[in-house]
Every structure is written in C-alpha cells, then in structure tokens.
Amino acid sequence: MRILFLTPYPLGKAPSQRFRFEQYLPELDAQGWQYQLVPFLDEATWSILYKPGHVGAKVLGILGGLWRRLLLVLTAVGKYDVVFVHREAAPVGPPVIEWLIARVLRKRIVYDFDDAIWLQDPAWERAFASRLKYPRKVSLICRWADRVSCGNAYLRDYAAQFSPQAVINPTTLDTENLHNIVRSQATAPGGTVVIGWTGTHSTLRHLDLLWPVLERLEQEGHRFEFRVISNFPPDYEGLKSLTFRPWRKDTEIADLAGFHFGLMPLVDDAWARGKCAFKALQYMALGMPALVSPVGMNTEVVQDGHNGYVCATDEEWYEAIRRLLTDEALRTRLGTAARRTIVERYSVLSNTRNFLNLFK
Structure with a gap:
C-alpha cells in the first residue's frame, strides 16, 4: 500500500x-x-x-x-x-x-x-x-x-x-506514549486548585461564557488559579486569578497535567456542533474531570457525574466548578473514570483497526 x-x-x-x-x-x-x-x-x-x-x-x-x-x-x-x-x-x-x-x-x-x-x-x-x-x-x-x-x-x-x-x-490520543501522565488530585496544605483551559486563538471566544461564573467564585472567596494555555492570551482583565502560558509542543503534556480539572465551554452554533471534544479528550486522558457545554460531541464523551460534568447554564457551571474546587476525592474519582473512558474509546490503541480500515 x-x-x-x-x-x-x-x-x-x-x-x-x-x-x-x-x-x-x-x-x-x-x-x-x-x-x-x-x-x-x-x-x-x-x-x-x-x-x-x-x-x-x-x-x-x-x-x-x-x-x-x-x-x-x-x-x-x-x-x-x-x-x-x-x-x-x-x-x-x-x-x-x-x-x-x-x-x-x-x-x-x-x-x-x-x-x-x-x-x-x-x-x-x-x-x-x-x-x-x-x-x-x-x-x-x-x-x-x-x-x-x-x-x-x-x-x-x-x-x-x-x-x-x-x-x-474519532480524534484520538496516544495514551501509551504521549498522554500518559495521570494527574494527582492531591494539593499541598493550603495549595491552590488549578482550573484549566487550552485552545487556539480561534476558540478563545468561548471563554466569554465563563468569565461571569469565575468572577462570582473569586468574589465569594474561593481560592483557585484559572490557567489558560494558548498561542495568544485572552483579552480579559476582570479576573485576578487568570494566568497565561503560551502553548509549546515540547511542554504541552506537562503543562496540561498542571490542571486539576479542565473546562470546555462552547457557544451553541452550527460551527461548534462540529467540534470533536478535543479539549475534553486531552483533560480526561491525563486523569482529570472535564466540564463541558452540551454542544456537539461533548455529551458523547462526558457522562455527567461519572467522568466530568455537562453544564448548560451559568448556575450549572458554578455548581460543578465549586464542587470540584472543594472536593479532592470527587476530583480523583471522576478523573479515574475519565482516563478509563479515553483509553477504552478514544485512544490510538482502541482505534487503530478503525483507522487502517479507511484504506481497505
């Protein structure tokens, strides 16, 4: 061939x-x-x-x-x-x-x-x-x-x-050789939980859905860092806990593994419905829960309350983030299930035969 x-x-x-x-x-x-x-x-x-x-x-x-x-x-x-x-x-x-x-x-x-x-x-x-x-x-x-x-x-x-x-x-991840770090959900005494988002400049627009929720949590006294990894920083100054790291291929996995859980908000439009839940796949492959909008493939990958949360409203985003900020055992349980989902359904190992069949 x-x-x-x-x-x-x-x-x-x-x-x-x-x-x-x-x-x-x-x-x-x-x-x-x-x-x-x-x-x-x-x-x-x-x-x-x-x-x-x-x-x-x-x-x-x-x-x-x-x-x-x-x-x-x-x-x-x-x-x-x-x-x-x-x-x-x-x-x-x-x-x-x-x-x-x-x-x-x-x-x-x-x-x-x-x-x-x-x-x-x-x-x-x-x-x-x-x-x-x-x-x-x-x-x-x-x-x-x-x-x-x-x-x-x-x-x-x-x-x-x-x-x-x-x-x-489906888009898949190499859980054996690349996405092979499992995130520990433990934090040092007094440590800060890191909420994460990764994506390119073309998807930064979806973060507009979350700024009010994150501001509310911050104003209520919850301690966290909201870390964005992208090729461009978000144009937003209303969140004190916001930090930015430029995306680099050689540190990509280690940087993602610095999250305790990851977010994937999506504006519900025709373009977003075609998305393949890639952010969620990456978070979950590293053993952390994914919080997603109920748009496109997200609801196929994330089972609400099992390996992450599906959030349709501001209040659902708020409750899911607050719960994970304060419950280390919950983060660990959902993160373990998340990793298992990727290995069994969205890994190179599980999809190789399907990929090779494209050419037969």
Missing part, C-alpha cells in the same frame, strides 16, 4: 494533523505500507501564518503551495494507491486538485475532516483569507472520495448526504 497524505501544515505543527493521522504513522510502518506527507504550506509560511502583517509573504507562500500541489499532481500522484486529503488539498479556491486526482488520474481518495468546514468559522469571518475559501468544495470532495473520515456523528451525517462511504473516525 502506497499512501500520499496531502496536509495543510508541515509535519508535527497542527493538532488536527497530529491527533487524526500523524500518530498512526508508526502503525503504517508496522504494516509495511509506504507513505509520504506533503504539506501545502512550507515552514516559512507556517511560521508567520497567524502573525499580523506579512501580507506579501503570506500571498507568496500560498501561491507557492498552489504551484507545488499542481506539480505534485502532474508528476508524482500516479505512483500512489491512495491519496489521503486532510480538510482540503489547497486552502483557497475550488477543489481543482481533488478533481484532477479523482476524475482525471482516477486515484482513490480518503477525505478526512474534523470540523464543520463547509461553514464559515465565526472566529475568521472577517479575515481576508476567509474570503478566498470555497466552502462548497466539501460536498464535492465527499462525492468524489472513496471513503470519508469524519471526526464525529454530526460531521458524518453531513458527509452522508453526498457519500455512502462516510464513517466516523
């Missing part, structure tokens, strides 16, 4: 790539399969992609990516058995590359996505790059693909309108 992976970003840079297929590459080696990963963006363009300015360099980077994609189709795609397309072959314009691969070269496509990418992401609706996208391409690629790999049932149900071969391939 020879597989060509067409990815948006360089190897090891983006969570969606790392946790949807990159961590399965050793298994492909074990199967004796050959593969190559070809990113659209080069390292230089990736390094400035989310920084302000650099417009000229970004435009040149995108044009360079388009040229490399076309050259790849003309010279190299023919030697592969399957082409795995993660999200899209090119981030701008109609799906010309996918059409050439599927309709002209007659190659099998496995199409993979983990967000509602047929919609406009609210976090990017005013960005210049968003105007160059072609959301309608998702339905077209689904029609052309031999298999559509979807992160959850919501995404699968969309893809199934266009393909009878749409299947659920």
